[in-house]
Amino acid sequence: MYDVIVVGARCAGSPAAMLLARAGYRVLLLDKARFPRDTLSTHYIHQPGVAKLGQWGVLDDVVATGCPPIDRIVYQVEDVRLEGCSWGVDGHRTAYAPRRHRLDPVLAAAATAAGAEFREGCQVEGLLFDGDRVAGVRCTTSNGRFEERARLVIGADGMRSTVASLTGAPTTVEDDRRSCVYFSYWEDLPATFEVYARPHRLVGTVPTNDGRTLVGAYFPQSEFDRIRGDAMTAYLESVRTTAPEVHERLRAARRAERLYGTGDQRNFFRQAAGPGWVLLGDSGYHKDSIGNSGITDAFLQVQMLVDHIGDGLRDEAGLDLALGRFGRDRDEHFLGLYHGTLKAAGLEIQPERVTMLRAIAGRQDLVDTYFATLSGACEIDDFYTDELFDALALV
Ligand SMILES: Cc1cc2nc3c(=O)[nH]c(=O)nc-3n(C[C@H](O)[C@H](O)[C@H](O)COP(=O)(O)OP(=O)(O)OC[C@H]3O[C@@H](n4cnc5c(N)ncnc54)[C@H](O)[C@@H]3O)c2cc1C
Incomplete structure (x- = not known):
């Protein structure tokens, strides 16, 4: 019997397995793929995501893959050009964009180093239930089938999540592809x-x-x-x-x-959790890739989930409450970003936005703050200050 089975071993699954193993839980990490294996991505990790890697002690290994530091952004909309860099988070101002066949094995290795057991080439095809409570997984490998039981099954298995469909997790927000x-x-x-x-x-x-x-x-x-x-x-x-x-x-x-x-850029939130199960990363919340934020968001969700679970994973009632709190926090934290991403993915250029960008173009502090709102290092309300409105008044 495991404490946790994590299905999917990339940006959401491996860090979750790592942190839960570090917390002393018995963790089984499963992926149908064998690593290193690429997946569609443009790789960019924003400063809050880099800070998480730093906090978890895996940033050096990611940087050691040879992905170059990125500390300058160029953003050109029509004739307006901004150059600068987001604010840092926890002293990390540099962004990175590691290839996924480099990043994901580093994350999986960190999970195994923390004590999680990692089985590759294992496809989860069914769930075990005790009443209405998820109690484990049924897997197929090239050598046959096996079952494993756990107190909690984490579906970190991406946009087309098997765990989501097997639990019947309803979609709570859904928008057309943009x-x-x-x-x-x-x-x-x-x-x-x-x-x-x-x-x-x-x-x-x-x-x-x-x-x-x-x-x-x-x-x-x-x-x-x-x-x-x-x-x-x-x-x-x-x-x-x-x-x-x-x-x-x-x-x-x-x-x-x-x-x-x-073209399969789906936009949705699914119910985050239920008895004995929780969805993490793209499986629970997916949006157009134009904001380059799925990896960063997955890291932030992992930390949120692990903080909510704390040392209460073996207490069934406490665990269910923690999962419920995680779901509410996830929705509250990411809904604004989701709608902002959808707007960007519409690929319209709003004149008032161009006016705002033109107003800040000569002001490096405002440009960097603007980039910080895009990275998530700065709240949007902290950008729309009196200073910005003064700059706008000059246009
Ligand atoms: C074109 C494109 C560009 C992107 N660019 C960026 C970017 O620049 N920056 C950024 O932050 N994000 C980007 N993203 C988003 C980012 O790739 C995802 O948000 C991120 O990969 C989500 O990680 P995850 O761990 O939740 O899921 P995934 O990366 O999808 O991993 C899921 C894992 O689960 C495994 N799995 C699935 N089903 C099963 C099963 N039944 N049994 C066992 N294992 C299973 C899969 O093999 C896979 O390894 C981009 C996405 C796309 C499509």
């Missing part, structure tokens, strides 16, 4: 984290491992069926027309990988 995205990796492309936006288009660059820079292009979901027919042409055309300076740099660069993409 965007689709295509990206590839380029060598010899000097870049920092750069974002260029115009109506219905957004292009970004993200420096990552092995001297490669990711170049991505977002399009409206309404164009997905047309674009997917010849995605490479649409991708290069969008870079040329949305970020001409990046397109110019591509001339001296070499595309090192194929084009990746997805």
Whole structure:
């Protein structure tokens, strides 16, 4: 009998397994994949996420994968250009964008180092129940089937969560898909984290491992069926027309990988928890990838959950209360970000936003504060101060 079984061993599952094992619980971590294994992502970890890695003692191992430090952001909307850096969190002002086949094994290794048992190549296909309480999992591997029991099953198994569908976790918030995205990796492309936006288009660059820079292009979901027919042409055309300076740099660069993409950018919250189960990361709350925040959000949720559970995991009634509190905190903390992400994913350029960006463009302190609202290092209310309104009045 385990205290916890964690299904899914990436950004949500592995840190949860690590922290619960460090807290003295007996933890089994399962993933159907065998690591290292890539997954679709543009990799950017905001300062609050980097701070969590630092607090957990795994940041050095992530940095040791060779992902370059990112401490300058370029953000261009129409003719307005901002350059700066988010505020830091706990002294961490540098962001990182590690490839997922590098990051996720580091997180899983930290979980096993903490004492969690990790089984790869194990697909959870069923749940065990004691009455209406989830009491374990049923798994399939290449060698056959097995069952394991636990007081708590954590579904950290991504957007298409098996645990969510087996528990029947209802969707509590749901919105239409807004965007689709295509990206590839380029060598010899000097870049920092750069974002260029115009109506219905957004292009970004993200420096990552092995001297490669990711170049991505977002399009409206309404164009997905047309674009997917010849995605490479649409991708290069969008870079040329949305970020001409990046397109110019591509001339001296070499595309090192194929084009990746997805239109399956779902937007939802599911009920976070029930008797003996809880959803963590993308399984419980998923939004368009345009805000680059799923990894950071997963880390923050992990800490939230583990703090709520504390030393009460073996007390059934106390555990259920803790899971309920986690669900309420999760929704309260992330609902604003969710709606902000949906707005950004609409790829509209609101004139009042351009006016605001133009007003702060010459003010480095306001630019950095603005980037801090995007990273989550600063509350939005702390940005809309008298100082900002004074700057706006000058435009
Ligand atoms: C195109 C794109 C770009 C993105 N860019 C960024 C970005 O720049 N920054 C950022 O922060 N976020 C980004 N994200 C979001 C980020 O990738 C996710 O939010 C993050 O991966 C969520 O982590 P997770 O651990 O919840 O789920 P996942 O990463 O989906 O991991 C789930 C794991 O569960 C395992 N699993 C699933 N089902 C089972 C089962 N039945 N049994 C056993 N194991 C199972 C899977 O094998 C997988 O390893 C992006 C996403 C996309 C699609």
